[in-house]
Amino acid sequence: MPTVDFLLRSYDQTEAFACHSDSLDNVLAFQYEFLSLFPGLANFDTNTIRPELIKSSEIEANIEAFIKKAEGEIPAIHRIGSFIRNLADGETFFVFPTSELDRKVSFHISNLLSARYHKEDFEETQTSMNELFGGLLDKYDIFPYGNKRKAIGNSSKADRICRFCQNTRIPLAFKKRAHAISEALGNKTLVLHDECDGCNEEFSRTLEPQIIEFFSLYRTIYEIKGKGGTKKFSGKNFKIGRNEDELLEISFSDLEKIEPENQDVVEDAPKLPFTITLHSNKKISRQNLYRCFCKFFLSVIPEELLPQFRETIKWTNSEFDIDKLPQIIEFNFPHSFQEQPVLLVFIRRDNDQSVPFAVCEFQFTFHRYIFIIPRSTADSKDFSEKENFDNFLSVFSHLNRAQDGMYVDFSDAKMRDFVINCNFVKNNQSDEIVE
Numbered sequence: 001m002p003t004v005d006f007l008l009r010s011y012d013q014t015e016a017f018a019c020h021s022d023s024l025d026n027v028l029a030f031q032y033e034f035l036s037l038f039p040g041l042a043n044f045d046t047n048t049i050r051p052e053l054i055k056s057s058e059i060e061a062n063i064e065a066f067i068k069k070a071e072g073e074i075p076a077i078h079r080i081g082s083f084i085r086n087l088a089d090g091e092t093f094f095v096f097p098t099s100e101l102d103r104k105v106s107f108h109i110s111n112l113l114s115a116r117y118h119k120e121d122f123e124e125t126q127t128s129m130n131e132l133f134g135g136l137l138d139k140y141d142i143f144p145y146g147n148k149r150k151a152i153g154n155s156s157k158a159d160r161i162c163r164f165c166q167n168t169r170i171p172l173a174f175k176k177r178a179h180a181i182s183e184a185l186g187n188k189t190l191v192l193h194d195e196c197d198g199c200n201e202e203f204s205r206t207l208e209p210q211i212i213e214f215f216s217l218y219r220t221i222y223e224i225k226g227k228g229g230t231k232k233f234s235g236k237n238f239k240i241g242r243n244e245d246e247l248l249e250i251s252f253s254d255l256e257k258i259e260p261e262n263q264d265v266v267e268d269a270p271k272l273p274f275t276i277t278l279h280s281n282k283k284i285s286r287q288n289l290y291r292c293f294c295k296f297f298l299s300v301i302p303e304e305l306l307p308q309f310r311e312t313i314k315w316t317n318s319e320f321d322i323d324k325l326p327q328i329i330e331f332n333f334p335h336s337f338q339e340q341p342v343l344l345v346f347i348r349r350d351n352d353q354s355v356p357f358a359v360c361e362f363q364f365t366f367h368r369y370i371f372i373i374p375r376s377t378a379d380s381k382d383f384s385e386k387e388n389f390d391n392f393l394s395v396f397s398h399l400n401r402a403q404d405g406m407y408v409d410f411s412d413a414k415m416r417d418f419v420i421n422c423n424f425v426k427n428n429q430s431d432e433i434v435e
């Protein structure tokens, strides 16, 4: 059957749809009419870089009118309406009359969209991206989630299938609003329709408090706004919060425990450098933190990918523990602060078993956590094994260049006291979290 495909791309959105008809003339007429909605587009070939399009109220109005006319025949065209509505005014986007782009064109377009979005020089972006990510982009598709508002899954409640229990819960209900990433970590943009009330409630009772506790110090320091605004952080021997002058204030009840050689107390302040150890009220397990990261991943990915993660879902539901997990790479990104959490999802494009099928980067304030999704049926290798992990690193080679990158084992499944060591040093304040 004659078909024409279309692909729309912006910095953080990709949308494809197709038009089928028994008559070739009909689909060609549709193609011409659709492309004519965008200035300068109708006469371009499929495989060239298309003219850059800029979102305007005029384009939006034209599209809305076109959708009203065509919606009876092509229901999928609604998605184009939401693609256009999600663009900011003046944002760059592209429309291609094809379902898939040539890799080189796609890479070029990604760099151009990123440069425009971040208001950077395109040539510079292109050069540095080539150096850092050329090999990675041959292997993986990359999807960002969190910069923009997105409701994931089925908007119709009757059609929802819970990603975590497959609707096996009794009673089953979808009355509450579930966040794809915890709201307490600042997520205001990502909502997951396909999570039932029971699974949501269980997560918020068992695993979620642990990841919130893990990030509590940062939540307070960086004033991350969850439900009900910013939060104070307190534990067995400390209280941290903003005072009336909005300055960060720590009250600490264990001063006598500061290292003896640094115990000179001058004008109420111990001599630098010194360390204070904050004892949290809660217990956490590192494996549960890994589960939380993976649950966020499972909450944002396209539905079609879920069958490859059935075992991963059972593990995030705590049906079993994994003895040895791949290391998580943590590093700081001092020049890029995320006001709300972002997930970068990497999905392998081919069947190359030497690298993981799915990798994810969790971006929170200045911190980045890169983790491999374990137990995908699309993987035959175990990336907790050194040789396999090293091979993964050879493709994600930019991680090796991250300064102060740490490779941390999150396999420990035991619930332990959570302790934060804060190192105070002269001129260069830093804090470090250790167990």
Ligand SMILES: [Zn+2]
Pocket: 162, 163, 164, 165, 166, 167, 168, 169, 195, 196, 197, 198, 199, 200
């Ligand atoms: Zn459920």
